[in-house]
Amino acid sequence: MSMGPLMLFTIGLNAYALLLIYLRSWIYRVPVYRPMVKNFWLSVLPLALFLVVVTVLVLTVGLVSQTLGIVIGAAGFVIWLLALPNSGYLITELNQNHRREDENVPLWYDIIAVLTFAMSGVVNTVLGVLAAQLVFTLTVFGDSNAALRAAPVRATPIVIILLVSVGIYLGRYLRLNSWDVRSPRRMWAKIREHFDSRAAVGNFALFCATHTLFLLLIYGLIAGPLLEAVADSPDLVTAE
Template identity: 45%
Template sequence: MVILFVGSLGLNIYATVLVLLRARVYGTRLYRPMLWNIFLSIVPVLILAVVMAVSVALIVVAPPLTGAALVVGGVAWLLMLPNASYLITELNQSHRKADDPVPLWYDIILVISLAMSGVINTVVNVFLAHMIFALQLFGDQAGAFMRWPSLVAVGGVLVAIAFGMYLGRYIRVNSWDIRHPGALLRRIGEHFLTRTTRGAAIGFTATYAIFLALIYIVVAGPIVENFLTLEIQR
């Protein structure tokens, strides 16, 4: 499990370095939106870490408040979570210009690094949520990770992430727009007035949710399998 966190940290650092070197080496304008998106991609796991720390502290000093802290922190985490996987959309190379002095090969590895850092950040977040949910619901019971409520929760989170990505890319909605819920709901409602946009949203959400689910199985699956093996041995 430690390797997953180390790898995620390494990818974020590597992507950041590539963005900074792009401007430094090739004398181009620093593309700050990429740096901002990397930061936003890291924020959800930081929120989750704070939520876990606060919950542990409340269990000791004020147990009745633990549930409320988990709910509030969980909502904040879920609102910010699509920012992690949103880095996948950097693959459109929209930052390049026709006369860009940066070699195409450099920008290819740059955007792939950005996208993969977002994907792995998403996996880390979903895995931590998977673990918290399973432990909260089933404690140390055998097979807690693989019980259907845990798997349904993971699937629901992945669908929510994919839909959040759609809202961010096509309606230009940000997580903090929730501060003005009325205006936010109007924008979303107006966007989905036509059948075409509804169909596009369903297709986008399903496609990206399946992709993230498959990556989650490949990356986090061996960790979950290891937990199951330890439970059987115990």
């Protein structure tokens, strides 16, 4: 079973999202909205990190030692997981806060541009979670495709996407970034200050529930048929 079309269309969607950002400036003679460009590259970063971690893991296990490979793999997974909310974070760009009253950009253009931008982040998230699920299956259960129906494997995307939703909330409303884990005291102080009321906790819970369900539905829509086909196939999934 091939993942080639999924990867190809993901690259195309990302390229189109970035193109629309710059076309907005070229067509309507307005400045490029730099925060959106920055967020775009942060959205792509987790996929790049995942490829690097998997490559290093395979080389380490094959050429050095399995124990070192496990350590590197675990550390790489944590770094990747901390970066992954940057992909889903693009959903929050749908608030259109980049529009300015003195710009003559029509609303229809910003709607399609920001919608494409947000969906590129959603698809990046889906592809990242799918890749993690497949690697988890291979690592724990070997090359048995039927293992994709095992309960721990099916639970993997739910857990990761829930954590992604938490990360999106912390990024949007507390302005925390992945690298803020380097200052745990400062980060914890911001979290305690933010969640000082039941209203804040309730808003957080509702945000995470709605975003988790949305991302899971999109994940099932995109990854579900692929995973079912792989589970029924005697051959491992390929990128060809």
